[in-house]
Amino acid sequence: MMTHPMKHPATHLGALLGFLLAGLPGATRSQSFTVTNHLDIPRVDEIVGIPMDEVRRFIPADSISYVQARESDQRTYLRSQAVDNNLDGETDELLFLVSIGPGETKTFILETTGDAATAVPGNNTPAAYSRFVPERQNDYAWENDRVAFRIYGLQDTAANARKPPGGGIDAFLKRVSYPIINRWYKNNAEREGAYHIDTGEGYDPYQVGASRGLGGTGIWEDDSLFVSSHFIRAKTIAEGPLRTIFELTYAPWDANGRTVMETKRISLDLGSHLFRVTERIRADKPVPNIVAGITLHDKQGEVNADSKAGWFRYWEPMDDSWLGTAIVMDPSRVSGFRDYRTEARDQSHLLVFTTPVHNEATFYAGFAWEKSGHFKTAEAWEHYLRDFSRRLTSPLTAVFL
Known part of the structure; x- marks a missing residue:
């Protein structure tokens, strides 16, 4: 018998993270990480996925309101998405969209912030x-x-x-x-x-x-x-x-x-x-x-x-x-x-x-x-x-x- 799919609306990273606090958020936490392109070709608008278990190693749940990523020398946040791969209500992976040149290594900062990630895309915004x-x-x-x-x-x-x-x-x-x-x-x-x-x-x-x-x-x-x-x-x-x-x-x-x-x-x-x-x-x-x-x-x-x-x-x-x-x-x-x-x-x-x-x-x-x-x-x-x-x-x- 045909059944309708389970609804799981697309939401940006800030609104979907499953570790919002019950109480007041703590101080802002941050952690640097690098991404290296080992190839001799550019990697343009490619997704980097970070397992949620990795995030919890550096940013305790009692200090998190939202998690974002940005290039270390930029103030704007990368376009992002949180994914619950098994639909158990817990975020499993954080996805970020990055561009890196041939052989290049970039440094990024993962941090908490009180602001939502990015605006929800409109009808004419490119999206999967x-x-x-x-x-x-x-x-x-x-x-x-x-x-x-x-x-x-x-x-x-x-x-x-x-x-x-x-x-x-x-x-x-x-x-x-x-x-x-x-x-x-x-x-x-x-x-x-x-x-x-x-x-x-x-x-x-x-x-x-x-x-x-x-x-x-x-x-x-x-x-x-x-x-x-x-x-x-x-x-x-x-x-x-x-x-x-x-x-x-x-x-x-x-x-x-x-x-x-x-x-x-x-x-x-x-x-x-x-x-x-x-x-x-x-x-x-x-x-x-x-x-x-x-x-x-x-x-x-x-x-x-x-x-x-x-x-x-x-x-x-x-x-x-x-x-x-x-x-x-x-x-x-x-x-x-x-x-x-x-x-x-x-x-x-x-x-x-x-x-x-x-x-x-x-x-x-x-x-x-x-x-x-x-x-x-x-x-x-x-x-x-x-x-x-x-x-x-x-x-x-x-x-x-």
């Missing part, structure tokens, strides 16, 4: 965002300042209902930095098919059908792809504004004689073209692999890949423009890939194979649309994917002084 969309046949949609996506929920939850193949991910091609999900769904409710027409903000020309779309998953065996139906439950973990997180749960499904239980946790950061998927599966028999797929549509595009770097991309014509799609995975977890083309409808895919570890597999998927202005060529898209893969292997981390 997601929500369940029951008014449009149980979609779940997510976006940031560069890309937007949706995945379909099960429309008929009756026990004897037909369960069509599901799990394929759709791409909303946006070319504006402000949020569009709510407006596009509202426009479509008023005029069916409205978001399939580009009126200046972008549109949805991406055909999913029974395919994996952009980053859908399955199990490959005996030269066949076995997949779930549409999700049956959705849970919002964080709406944003720096990172949006949600979970989707699927009814048990058959994979060549196995009964598979599946949950996806998906997140998207502000400024990124790729969302993160952590696929969790359990089965009554060993699972040979997990595959992440990209539909090849009418097979008019070009596949390219670098398994050693962990990126796999497709570059295809899309109406009067070009679209680049991709999967990025830790290369040590890649067991192979396949440019699989067939005459069967919706079944031609770029497939990336991995072996689950402790019943989990993690990868990234996303797109670049020529008309958004960010990438004009397949080579530029590949350059981004190479750098993205390098950033994954060298994350920005806080080191307290």
Whole structure:
């Protein structure tokens, strides 16, 4: 039975922290930390996460009203977000948005203050965002300042209902930095098919059908792809504004004689073209692999890949423009890939194979649309994917002084 997601409204750092005092706040506390970019490429508007346990080491609960971070030589605070990753009512991680040059180390100050963090973003402020969309046949949609996506929920939850193949991910091609999900769904409710027409903000020309779309998953065996139906439950973990997180749960499904239980946790950061998927599966028999797929549509595009770097991309014509799609995975977890083309409808895919570890597999998927202005060529898209893969292997981390 389809259930509505748990509401967990997006709130900035100051208002969400779970350690507000019952009494008067104590004196202001502060602690310096550094962040180093070990790569020879700039890291622009990238998220640094600080575990809450680390914060409590330096700033006792009896002195905290709000916690902020700023560069040591600046008075303005960084854009921030507090995240309760397990929805137990306690903040688990503080997120800050930073920019650091190649090989640079910056010093920051984490401190308490009596002021709220930053103003809640308005409707036109770039932000990561997601929500369940029951008014449009149980979609779940997510976006940031560069890309937007949706995945379909099960429309008929009756026990004897037909369960069509599901799990394929759709791409909303946006070319504006402000949020569009709510407006596009509202426009479509008023005029069916409205978001399939580009009126200046972008549109949805991406055909999913029974395919994996952009980053859908399955199990490959005996030269066949076995997949779930549409999700049956959705849970919002964080709406944003720096990172949006949600979970989707699927009814048990058959994979060549196995009964598979599946949950996806998906997140998207502000400024990124790729969302993160952590696929969790359990089965009554060993699972040979997990595959992440990209539909090849009418097979008019070009596949390219670098398994050693962990990126796999497709570059295809899309109406009067070009679209680049991709999967990025830790290369040590890649067991192979396949440019699989067939005459069967919706079944031609770029497939990336991995072996689950402790019943989990993690990868990234996303797109670049020529008309958004960010990438004009397949080579530029590949350059981004190479750098993205390098950033994954060298994350920005806080080191307290």
